[in-house]
Amino acid sequence: MAVPIPFGQYVALDSPVHRIDARVKIVVTAAFAAALFAVSGWTGLAIAATVVVATVGLSRVPFGLAARGLKPIAWLLAFTIAINALFPAQRTEALFQLGKLAVDAAGLKTGLFFGVRILLLVLGSSLVTLTTSPVALTDGLAQLMRPLGRMRFPVDDAATMMSIALRFMPTTAEEAERIVVAQTARGARFDVGGPITRAKAWIPVLVPLFVRLFRRADELAIAMEARCYRGEGRTRLRQPVMRATDWAVLASGVAFAACVAILL
Amino acid sequence: MALALTDVTFDYTLGRTRVVRALAGVTVSVEPGELVVVVGATGSGKTTLMKLAAGLLKPTTGQVTVDGKFPSAGKGTSGVGLVFQDAESQLFADTLLDDVAFGPRNQGLSIDEAQRRAAIALGEVGLPAEEFGDRSPFSLSGGEARRAAIAGVIAMQPAYLLADEPTSGLDARGRRTVRELLLAQRERAGVVVVTHAAEEFLAHADRLVVLGEGSVTWAGAGSVAVANPRALVDAGLTLPDVLEAQMLAAERGASLASYTLDPVAAAESLAAAARGEG
Numbered sequence: 001m002a003v004p005i006p007f008g009q010y011v012a013l014d015s016p017v018h019r020i021d022a023r024v025k026i027v028v029t030a031a032f033a034a035a036l037f038a039v040s041g042w043t044g045l046a047i048a049a050t051v052v053v054a055t056v057g058l059s060r061v062p063f064g065l066a067a068r069g070l071k072p073i074a075w076l077l078a079f080t081i082a083i084n085a086l087f088p089a090q091r092t093e094a095l096f097q098l099g100k101l102a103v104d105a106a107g108l109k110t111g112l113f114f115g116v117r118i119l120l121l122v123l124g125s126s127l128v129t130l131t132t133s134p135v136a137l138t139d140g141l142a143q144l145m146r147p148l149g150r151m152r153f154p155v156d157d158a159a160t161m162m163s164i165a166l167r168f169m170p171t172t173a174e175e176a177e178r179i180v181v182a183q184t185a186r187g188a189r190f191d192v193g194g195p196i197t198r199a200k201a202w203i204p205v206l207v208p209l210f211v212r213l214f215r216r217a218d219e220l221a222i223a224m225e226a227r228c229y230r231g232e233g234r235t236r237l238r239q240p241v242m243r244a245t246d247w248a249v250l251a252s253g254v255a256f257a258a259c260v261a262i263l264l
Numbered sequence: 265m266a267l268a269l270t271d272v273t274f275d276y277t278l279g280r281t282r283v284v285r286a287l288a289g290v291t292v293s294v295e296p297g298e299l300v301v302v303v304g305a306t307g308s309g310k311t312t313l314m315k316l317a318a319g320l321l322k323p324t325t326g327q328v329t330v331d332g333k334f335p336s337a338g339k340g341t342s343g344v345g346l347v348f349q350d351a352e353s354q355l356f357a358d359t360l361l362d363d364v365a366f367g368p369r370n371q372g373l374s375i376d377e378a379q380r381r382a383a384i385a386l387g388e389v390g391l392p393a394e395e396f397g398d399r400s401p402f403s404l405s406g407g408e409a410r411r412a413a414i415a416g417v418i419a420m421q422p423a424y425l426l427a428d429e430p431t432s433g434l435d436a437r438g439r440r441t442v443r444e445l446l447l448a449q450r451e452r453a454g455v456v457v458v459t460h461a462a463e464e465f466l467a468h469a470d471r472l473v474v475l476g477e478g479s480v481t482w483a484g485a486g487s488v489a490v491a492n493p494r495a496l497v498d499a500g501l502t503l504p505d506v507l508e509a510q511m512l513a514a515e516r517g518a519s520l521a522s523y524t525l526d527p528v529a530a531a532e533s534l535a536a537a538a539r540g541e542g
Contacts, residue, residue: 175353182354185318185346186416187370204366207356211402 010133017059017131021246022140025128028253032124035257036117044264045116051256052124059131069126070119077115084111134166139240160229164220175212179205265331267317267344267424267454268293272326274312286312287478289326294424294454294471299447301486303462303501304475310458311349313475314428317456318346330424345422345453349429351413355401360386360412361393363401367420378419385419386412389445407438414445425453431464439464463504466490467525476500490523506530513537 012018017025036048056066070077086098088107095103129137142159149155180190183204190201242250274287287309294300304310315321316328319335327334330343345367348354357363361382368378383393389411396408404412410430417425427446431439443464449455457465466472469486474496482489482499489496493503493511503511506527514520518537524530 178348178350179354181315181320182346182348182351183366185320185348186354186367186420188366189370204354204356208353212353 011061011065011130012133013060013131015058015060015131017055017127019245020131020249021240021242022132022136023143023240024242024246024250024253025132026137026140026144027250028257029125029128031254031257033121035261036121036124038261039117039264041264042113044260045113045120047260047264048120048124049116052120052127055127056123059127061127061130066123066126066130069130070122073118073122077118080118081108081111081115084108084114134169135163136240138163138166143240168216172209172213176205176209179208266293266295266329267331267456268329269313269317269323270327270329272313272316272323272328274309274316274321275324276312285478287316287323290475290478290480292317292456292473292480292483294456296423296452296454297450298454298470299450299465299468299486300454300456300471300473301462301465301469302456302458302473302475303460305500305502306460307477308475309478310475311428314346314426314456314458317424317426318344320346343423345417345420345425347414347417347425347427347430349432351430352401352404352406352409354413354416355404355409357401359398360391360401360404361397364412364415364419367416371420381419381421382415385415388418388448389415390441391415407434407441410434410438410442411445414442418449421452423453424456425449426456426458428458429460430457431459431461462501463506463525466504472496474499474501490525493523510534 032048032051036045039045039048056063059066085103085108086101088104088110090106091102091104092106093104095105095108097103132140138159141162142155145153145155145158184190188201188204190198192198193201269290269292272287272290273285276284276286278284290309290313292300292302292313302310302313312321316323319328319330329335335344355363357366361379364382364385365375365378368381369375373381383397386393386396391408391411396404396412401409401412414427414430425446430446431442434442439461446455446457446465447468459465462472466486466489469489472482472484472486472489473480474482476499482496482501490507493507494515496503497511504525506525507523507530510520510523510530510533513534514523518534520533520537522533524533
């Protein structure tokens with residue numbers, strides 16, 4: 001196949017991390033993300049990194065697989081480090097020259113700090129999708145959004161929308177792959193040329209893909225309405241129940257994130 | 265001179281470890297001017313066979329050659345054109361002319377030459393460039409879009425044209441148009457058609473290949489296939505209704521001079537047999 005299109009990350013395993021309620025994982029991850037942004041020193045980042053690595057180990061997800069999520073942000077990491085190192089807010093000691101530009105010592109340190117922060121943020125968030133099935137994740141998000149209903153936010157519609165979006169991801173990926181193969185057969189190349197050429201090469205894939213997605217969405221909406229979908233007042237087949245372990249993880253996770261954010 | 269798949273095996277890897285054998289030891293070839301029809305049930309490996317022949321997949325074992333050369337697998341082969349099932353989903357450009365010219369442009373032709381070829385191809389599929397060239401591909405009907413997709417492949421002037429279920433989802437008129445269009449391509453290319461609907465192409469087939477669970481269960485000349493319907497049934501093929509009716513009548517004692525795919529000739533043959541004239 002010409003270009004594989006990765007979609008969906010859930011790794012179905014039986015581990016303590018997999019068994020935690022999806023809502024707990026979402027809330028703790030949000031707290032962890034907030035803590036990462038509040039941390040101002042390397043000690044805080046080192047502790048956060050230890051927690052992430054330990055959680056990956058506990059989840060039994062192979063580390064290589066978890067780290068695969070970092071690949072798409074490699075450019076962002078490189079850009080963050082380069083910008084800070086080459087154009088620091090305040091110039092200090094120049095470590096070495098890169099052409100006409102000097103790599104600043106303090107700038108490089110700041111860039112690395114931001115880089116590690118992004119890296120931990122992505123790795124931590126990936127753990128949620130790696131250890132939670134898409135359906136459980138959507139259900140968890142819908143449950144967490146429920147209070148917004150009081151502000152007339154269409155929680156049920158949003159939950160259905162998210163659920164359908166997730167369920168259609170594999171189909172969309174298959175469709176994208178089919179179009180990639182079809183365009184490859186017509187001589188399209190996705191792996192040659194510079195970044196702009198490569199980006200342009202995807203136009204023949206994205207245009208028909210989006211056209212099909214819009215058509216499918218339209219057909220699905222009509223089919224759902226034909227089956228009396230009204231959005232509001234829907235009940236759930238599976239009612240998620242918080243166990244003692246879930247409460248314990250929630251409390252300790254949020255408390256830990258708060259401590260790291262405040263103290264470090 | 266031939267597009268040849270020799271003793272080809274292909275395995276799909278599902279997940280990390282699970283391997284599914286899609287094709288096992290398949291040998292098929294087509295020469296310029298020939299029509300080879302490949303039939304088989306869903307999951308028999310027909311589409312995989314097409315992708316291998318077009319150089320879009322690399323065989324696990326065995327070899328694919330185009331006129332004696334080994335194409336670089338995984339990137340397609342300019343000498344082999346493939347019309348995909350649901351081909352209209354590959355249309356994307358602002359105008360039909362640009363879309364059909366996409367393949368020739370990828371072959372390195374100038375814009376003018378690519379558009380000239382595109383205009384000719386559109387004319388061949390019954391969508392004249394003067395009328396349809398500036399239209400959006402998304403404004404076409406299902407049948408028109410399918411023909412436009414075929415034009416996109418014809419414009420690349422492949423020596424071998426492969427079509428995967430080219431008539432699926434079309435109405436009777438659309439199916440006939442597409443069939444005639446593909447049959448006409450034999451003048452300058454070897455044509456391979458993969459289909460569920462054997463009756464649509466069998467009468468014109470130089471050779472028939474029946475696939476079953478990834479293996480060739482029957483292969484032979486089209487005329488031999490029509491003359492031996494029981495052998496096709498034994499190979500797992502669901503016969504065209506007209507052929508099945510004759511076979512069942514013959515097996516119940518009707519004396520038929522020969523088997524035919526033409527409904528009128530079949531009716532006359534059966535009527536003659538009923539009158540005891542067979």
